[in-house]
Amino acid sequence: MKAPGHQMILASAGSGKTYALTNRFVQLLAGGAAPERIVALTFTRKAAGEFFDEILKKLARAATEPAYARQLAREVDATALGPVDFLRLLRAVIDAMPRLSLGTLDGFFARIVRSFPLELGLSGDFEVMEESVARRERRRVLRRMFTAAGEPDDAQREFIEAFKRATFGVEEKRLARVLDGFLDRHAEKFLAAPESERWGEPAHIWPEGCGWLADAGRREQAAKTLRAAWPWAELNEKQRTRLEMFFLALPEWSPGAPLPDAVAYIVKNAFLVWDDLRRGRADFTLERKKIALDAGACAALVAVVSGIAGAELARRLEMTRGLFAVLRGYERNYHDSVRRLGRLTFADVQRLLLPAAGAPVLSGDEAGEARLLVDWRLDAKFDHWLLDEFQDTSFGQWSVLRNLIDEAVQDAEKRRSFFYVGDVKQAIFSWREGDPRLFREIFNHYNQAEPGMIAEGRLDQSWRSGPAVVAMVNRVFGDTAALREIVPASAADTWAREWREHVSAKPQPGYAELRHAEDEAGRFAETLRILREIEPLKRGLEVAVLVRKNDTAAALADYLRREGKLAAVAESDVPVAIDNPLTCALLALLRAAAHPGDSMAQEHLRMTPLGGLLEAEGMVSRDALTARLLAEIHTDGFAGTLEHWLRKLAPVIAEDAFSTERGRLLVEAAEAFDENGSRDVAEFLEFAERHAVRDADMAGVVRVMTIHKSKGLGFDLVLLPDLEGKTLAERRDGLAVQKAEDRSVEWVLELPAKLFYERDPVLAAHVTAAEADAAYESLCLLYVAMTRAKRAMIVITEPAGESVSRNFPKLLETALGETWSEGDPAWWRALPLIEKAPAPAETLGALAGGEAARVARLLSTTPSGTERATVGGRALFALSAGRAAAFGTAVHALLAAVEWKELQVATDWPAGGMEAEAVAEAQACLDAPALAEVWTRPSCDLAEVWRERAFEGVLDSVWVTGVFDRVVVERTVTGAVVRVTVYDFKTDRVEDTPEERTRVIARYARQLETYRKMAALLTGASLAQVGCALVLTAVRRRVELPPGADLAGSGERSG
Known part of the structure; x- marks a missing residue:
């Protein structure tokens, strides 16, 4: 071929x-x-x-x-x-x-x-650890380092003792968190350059030498010389005071610390005339008046400033070498106790496939015949x-x-x-x-x-964005002159080389605009005003508000819910153990048991329903709580213990679907933690606080998210109200890592202050290149933000005016002018209202009640939570409902494998390990004439089928989460929805009688109605176009939900 x-x-x-x-x-x-x-x-x-x-x-x-x-x-x-x-x-x-x-x-x-x-x-089996497990192993290594019997080296001891002094009186878990952050920032840099000569080694940084370093120890004597050589007689009182402040502050300064203002003032002004000072004659500005300095004063001032700069550089080199020593000590411990046991991270796996020099190992000579064998075998496998x-x-x-x-x-x-x-x-x-x-x-x-x-x-032809949006994108990113005015020329030129004019393949009405607000409050208010005017959710439009930080997303979503009564959600990984009163109380319970002296945890418990439960259980004393909880954890694990206490709280949270769901998710997280066998409460608390659950696809809400998270997504309407900032060319804080053309690390340095690095050619070149890279990435971020919109995009910034900040607002104003728009500002009026807007969200109170929770929050439920049945608290929190549930799960899984019957080979099912009874029931459903329509592709232009499709959305102020069993969507050739049919599989053991079918439809009517509304919301269909039916697998019957089904009846609503 x-x-x-x-x-x-x-x-x-x-x-x-x-x-x-x-x-x-x-x-x-x-x-x-x-x-x-x-x-x-x-x-x-x-x-x-x-x-x-x-x-x-x-x-x-x-x-x-x-x-x-x-x-x-x-x-x-x-x-x-x-x-x-x-x-x-x-x-x-x-x-x-x-x-x-x-x-x-x-x-x-x-x-x-x-x-x-x-x-x-590798000597045997290995495990690729998830992030939470790897972090837990890191904490264990750190604890061993603190308690190791062996003597650490001087740098390691200095670092650890410094941390202990800085956190004196704070519990060890706090110290571990600080160290954790340190390793987050620096560990990968060490692994990329594990050679000591790369860290803070002057010969690698300055191959031709650094004159300042030689002057590092001379500033004290040079200061005496400068005082004697300065033309004091020419100074006025204000100048004399300024200079005296300098000589008083200089001996108090320690290299590595920020320069005192009095010292920084003299150093900055010296650098302004540095070349003249070195030539031996200069006019030095002091308190806005120039002072003529002779050769002696110039030489003395050069010596003082060089001594200050040299001392600062020497200290930064020393700090960098100290960082290396600490990281080396940690890595030795970590490697011996984690990696050598076959416990690897994904980063470890990648490094295992690379030699120390950074070239490919799969065919490297130094790797020997074993490496060549790997290479040959992989090469023979893939084409x-x-x-x-x-x-x-x-x-x-x-x-x-x-x-x-x-x-x-x-x-x-x-x-x-x-x-x-x-x-x-x-x-x-x-x-x-x-x-x-x-x-x-x-x-x-x-x-x-x-x-x-x-x-x-x-x-370069966009199949996502309409002409108005594309026009705005072209105006901003195709204006090389504007880009060069705002970002470094190298970044602008790199962008221009890859830029091509975009063309829209979607000739639809739309709008794009740049508008202004005076401050953050104004930008938030304008965002809300636009959403109220357009009412995108009522018109079936997907809408996103894009921001730069997660904190801003949370604050803006909260503002839209609170002030606008809108269904708005900040999309991110949800920290389910710490974002609600219930699970926070449960974590406080564990914390109080493990740390009886933690008065905050004890007081937290007292203010929640758990306080009353503990009293009723006779666990009033701290010792009793510790003994009981730790025994439960030892016997049942964290999942079993939490489930036990959730059962006790069932009467309190029975009507609170949101808290009930959070409790379930915390138990799921605990099950995952229990798999490693640990019973360490501190480890579990740290794990739970970091544990996050990613949101499922959402519909019917205003999605507030970071620009990074929006990459790859598209929305009908996009609002950009968070593009402020100081500069686009801002390098990331942290160690400076200089790389060669082959990306190998040349040197690492803890940079000195800007005042010094911008005067050193080597360091200044590194920072200039880093700033150009940062500016290019900033342009990429703005491009991603401005290319998410399908129909309309509105950018809201504060007026740039005379600001010298080279930020996004300044770029937009330079390219577009003070105001700019394209398209029809009333583009949305042609779109009809298709659904009643969700009612304002209710406020979810804290478990303790009262004034504690003022932020409006949407309650959460699942469609199956609307089934009519009486369910006890124990059953509510049970992790399994026995064999019937397992059988139902198996049948659902088998039927979910069926796209259309003509493509299905049912004989494959037994090979999947499913029990024979479940396979027989699923096969009977496929073969049943009464169910033929369920599995047959409809005779429309376009048909799609959803199988086991998870969803989330807002209906009538309630946050609904669930999974469709099967949905068939019929469309015209243009993609317009003709009909949607929702099928819900039920494995209930029922009789095939009209009376029994009536009872079943009455039981599940509310659940099906919820599915119907969600399907309409997700497809953009009207409710009249959506049908629902139960598929009763036991009797091979399809039971339709009649329009306007009578939902009246007895029975309790389960939580």
């Missing part, structure tokens, strides 16, 4: 990157490639899942729709293929699923290590490489793959291929080592060896 050739695709936002990737995969299949010989890698599991889903959808649609089969065949240059061929390819992909290499880079690297542990130096989001690939990740891709690119028979796609204008993850320069460097590297070896493709 001849491969389709090597290609680099630069895909602008919304231009169909995933479409191009999936077409490439299908093209390889059509050319005869075995699915398991194709490697397709991206960065997140979600993106990998979407990529795989799209491949299956394309193949399945082409297998059943001749017109689409012809279209796809043309797109992949395989015009001879028809539906039968695409069905064959679909079957090949499904058969190869266990062997496919479609996933994340981290996952792929872990697979390599698992396949070749001995060749890569085609597809890399997604390549702008976020790090140099280390590329180094692992480079030799294997070299072999594919240089294949003389042209049977193999390399394809990479991304957008250097969306490179917003350099903080995690993403390296957008690789994109062009790799292209140039291969094409220098053989011109045209890799073809360049571009996708």
Whole structure:
């Protein structure tokens, strides 16, 4: 087979990157490639899942729709293929699923290590730890370091003692948190450069020498000389006072500490005339008047300032070497007690595939024959490489793959291929080592060896954004002159080289505008005013408000809920153990038991319903609480203990769906923690406080999120009210790490203050380059923000005016003018109101009641929580409902595997390990004539089926979370919804009688009505277009929910 050739695709936002990737995969299949010989890698599991889903959808649609089969065949240059061929390819992909290499880079690297542990130096089995587990191991190492019997070296002892002194009187858990933060900031830098000569070594930083260092010890004598040489007679009283303050403050200053204002004043003014001072004659400004200095005074002032600068640099070098010593001591302990036992992080896995020098190990001579064997075997296994989001690939990740891709690119028979796609204008993850320069460097590297070896493709037509939005994007990012005025020229030029004018492929009405507000309060208020005016949720529009920080997202979402009574949510990973009164109280219970002297935890308990429960249980004394709780934890683990106390709280929270759900999530987290066998309360508390649950897809809400989180998403309306800031060229704080062209670390230094580093050519060059990189990343961040909108985008900034800040507002005003708009400002009026707006959210009180909780919060529930039944508190909090629940879960899982019956091979089910009874019931449902419509593709232009689709949304002020069993969406060729049918599978053991079916529909009517409303919300259909039906698997019956079903009846509503 001849491969389709090597290609680099630069895909602008919304231009169909995933479409191009999936077409490439299908093209390889059509050319005869075995699915398991194709490697397709991206960065997140979600993106990998979407990529795989799209491949299956394309193949399945082409297998059943001749017109689409012809279209796809043309797109992949395989015009001879028809539906039968695409069905064959679909079957090949499904058969190869266990062997496919479609996933994340981290996952792929872990697979390599698992396949070749001995060749890569591992003695046996290993485990790739999740972040929470790795952090727990780190804490254990730190505790051992503090209690180690051996003597630490001087630098380590100095560091640890400094931490102990700084946190005197604070519990050890607080000290551990401080150390944890230190390692978060510096550990990876050490692992990238574990050689001591890279850390604070003057010869590496200044190969030609640094004159200031030689003057480090002379400032005291130089100050005496300067005092004697200064022309005091020419000074007025104010100048004399200023100079005396300098001489008084200088001896009190310690290098490494901020310069006193009196000293900084003289140093700054000296640097303003530095060249004149060194020539021996200068006019020095003191209190706005110039003083002529002779050669002696000039030399003395140069000596003093050089001594100050030298002492500061020497101290920074010493601090850097001290950091290295501490990190080395920690890493030795960590390596011996964690890594050597086979417990690795994903970063460890990647480093295992790299030699110390940073070049690929898979074929490095120094690695020996074992390494070569790894290389040969991997090279023999894979023929085609597809890399997604390549702008976020790090140099280390590329180094692992480079030799294997070299072999594919240089294949003389042209049977193999390399394809990479991304957008250097969306490179917003350099903080995690993403390296957008690789994109062009790799292209140039291969094409220098053989011109045209890799073809360049571009996708600049947006299938997401309308003309008005695209016009604004073009005006801002296509204005090179404006960019050069705001960001460093090198950053502007780099941007201009990759920029191409965008074109909208969506000729629909829309709007884009730059408007102003005076301050943050005004920007928040204007955001609310726009949302009230447009009423996007009532019109079925998806809306996002994008901000720069999680804290801002939380504050703005709270403002929109409180002041506007809007269903607004700050999207982020939700810290479910600390965002509500119930779980905070449960953590306080554990804390009080483990630390009887923790008066805050004790008082917290007293103010909650747990206080009354403890008293009723006879656990009034602290000793009794400690003995009882620690015994429960030892016997039942944290999950069992928490479940036990949740049962006791059941009467208190029975009507509080939000707290009930949070309690369940905390028990789930505890189950995960219990798997490691630990009964350490401090470890569990630290784990629980960090544990977060990612939100499911949401509908019917205003989504407030960071720009980073919005990447890859699109919304009908986007508001940008948080683009303020000082400068776009602000380098990240922390150690300066200078890298060579091959990305190896040349030197590491704790930088001195700007006053000093900007006067040193080496340090100034490093900072200038870092600021240019930061400015480019800032442009990428703004580009991502401004390319999320489909129909309309409104940017709200404070007026830049005469401000000298080179920030986003200044850039926008420079490119657009003070005000700017494009399109129809009343674009939304043509969209009808499709649903009654959610009512204002109710306030969720604290468990203790009273005034404690004033912020409006939406209650949470699940559709199944509306079933009519009487459920006791014990059953409510039970983790399992026995065999019936397990059987129901098995049947649901089997039916979820069915897309359309004509594609289903039910004989595969027994191989999946399901029990025979569940398989028999599922098969009977597939074969039942009464249920045929459930599994048959409808005869419409376009049909899609959702299976086990999770959802979240707001209905009537209630936050609804659930999972659809099966939803069939029928659309016209233009995508308009014709009909939606929701099927809910029930494995209840019922009789096939009209009376029994009536009882069942009465029991589940509210649940189905909730599903109906959510399906309408998610698809944009009207309620009249959505039908609901129960599928009773025991009797193979379909029972429709009649319009306006009578919901009256007896029974309690379970919590």
